[in-house]
Amino acid sequence: MSEPDKSGTFPLGARTVKRLGYGAMQLAGPGVFGPPKDRGAALAVLREAVSSGVNHIDTSDFYGPHVTNQIIREALHPYPDDLVIVTKISAKRGADGSWIPAMSREELTQAVHDNLRNLGVDVLDVVNLRSMLDIHGPAEGSLEAPLTVVADLQRQGLIRQIGLSNVTAKQVADGRKIAEIVCVQNQYNLAHRDDDRLIDDLARANTAYVPFFPLGGFTPLQSSALSGVAKRLGVTPMQVALAWLLRRSPNILLIPGTASLAHLRENIAAADLTLPDDTLKELDSVAMVAAT
Numbered sequence: 001m002s003e004p005d006k007s008g009t010f011p012l013g014a015r016t017v018k019r020l021g022y023g024a025m026q027l028a029g030p031g032v033f034g035p036p037k038d039r040g041a042a043l044a045v046l047r048e049a050v051s052s053g054v055n056h057i058d059t060s061d062f063y064g065p066h067v068t069n070q071i072i073r074e075a076l077h078p079y080p081d082d083l084v085i086v087t088k089i090s091a092k093r094g095a096d097g098s099w100i101p102a103m104s105r106e107e108l109t110q111a112v113h114d115n116l117r118n119l120g121v122d123v124l125d126v127v128n129l130r131s132m133l134d135i136h137g138p139a140e141g142s143l144e145a146p147l148t149v150v151a152d153l154q155r156q157g158l159i160r161q162i163g164l165s166n167v168t169a170k171q172v173a174d175g176r177k178i179a180e181i182v183c184v185q186n187q188y189n190l191a192h193r194d195d196d197r198l199i200d201d202l203a204r205a206n207t208a209y210v211p212f213f214p215l216g217g218f219t220p221l222q223s224s225a226l227s228g229v230a231k232r233l234g235v236t237p238m239q240v241a242l243a244w245l246l247r248r249s250p251n252i253l254l255i256p257g258t259a260s261l262a263h264l265r266e267n268i269a270a271a272d273l274t275l276p277d278d279t280l281k282e283l284d285s286v287a288m289v290a291a292t
Contacts, residue, residue: 002053007271010251012056012208013126013161013182015084019246020271021056022049022264023212023257027071028064033097035067036259045264046075050083052268058185058210058255060088061114062099069118077120086210087115088128088165088185090146091135101132103146112153123160127153128185130165138168138186143175151179163210169198183208183253189216190226190241190286203251210253214241223286229279235270238263242270244283 007020027042029035036042049057061069072085079085089111092102102111108129115124129150133139143164153159163183164175175181184202188195188211199209215238223237230237238256245252256267275283 003268003271004053004055005271007246007254008250010208010253011182011206012084012086012253013180015125015161017056017084017253018053019250019253020054020242020268021058021253021255022046022054023255024057024059024068024072025063026257026259028067031097032063033093034064036071038259039071041261042071042259043075045259045261046072048261049264049268050076050080052264054268055080055082056084056086056253056255058086058088058212058257059119060091061111061118062089062091062093065093066114066118069115073118073120079121084125085119085121086126086128086163086183087119087124088130088163089115089150090130090132099132099135101135103132105145105149108146108149109153112150112158116158123158126161126163126182127159128163128165128183130185131167131171134166138166138171140168140170143167143171144178147175147178154179163208169201172198172202181207183210185210185212187211187213188245189214190244190283191216191223193287199249199252203249207251208253209249209251210255211245212255214238214245214254214256225282225285229275229282233273233275233279235273236266239266239270239273240275240283242267243273243275244280246271247275247280 004018004020133141161182165185230240
């Protein structure tokens with residue numbers, strides 16, 4: 001049994017994936033912009049992830065832009081039959097690397113075709129529509145117009161399944177009136193737990209929840225409780241954070257990202273880490289401290 005197998009599986013729409021996947025965002029250059037410093041290392045990370053048993057990769061053509069998808073294609077095409085590649089649309093990059101909303105019909109359609117071309121596929125497995133109403137986090141507002149465009153592209157046969165990202169519970173409920181939503185991708189970790197109720201609701205509906213930034217993202221989570229648990233167990237804080245997420249709910253699918261083979265191996269090893277019950281209450285204190 002491979003390490004990712006030990007994380008268990010969960011449906012991602014019509015497909016079933018291992019709960020420990022891989023996020024490709026860090027394969028681009030600094031600030032998720034431009035080419036990587038070491039393209040060979042990026043290729044090696046992808047190939048080892050898949051050879052280790054990972055069968056769920058998260059990406060976007062606005063990583064780079066275009067760079068990450070092109071690296072995925074070079075590393076893995078033709079793709080293994082069980083590999084599910086999830087991409088996201090609704091943003092573009094400025095010349096300075098800024099993130100710019102791109103949610104018009106024309107922009108969304110172009111984004112889908114860019115993903116198809118750079119990944120080298122005829123149909124995209126899953127496309128997440130990322131809300132850009134607020135680039136920093138979920139914000140209420142209608143996503144009917146852009147989601148209708150994505151649903152139209154699905155009917156044209158360019159997209160198999162649809163997800164949502166950076167969204168509220170209301171937007172998920174409203175979105176289900178337009179299309180089947182197979183996953184929700186939001187920020188969630190030990191300290192950032194606004195989606196606790198949403199995760200439980202999605203679990204009851206057998207819908208995947210895909211948290212990003214398991215250790216805080218661009219500003220890594222600093223916690224004495226987390227560091228203390230990691231030290232006692234002889235593992236890294238990231239491994240504890242990933243193991244906690246796997247324990248949190250069976251519908252959680254992980255996509256930790258790295259451009260380092262060493263960190264990839266550490267992340268994959270988290271699938272075999274069992275957190276003792278007495279550590280869970282201690283880790284809950286991380287959220288309490290963050291809320292104060």
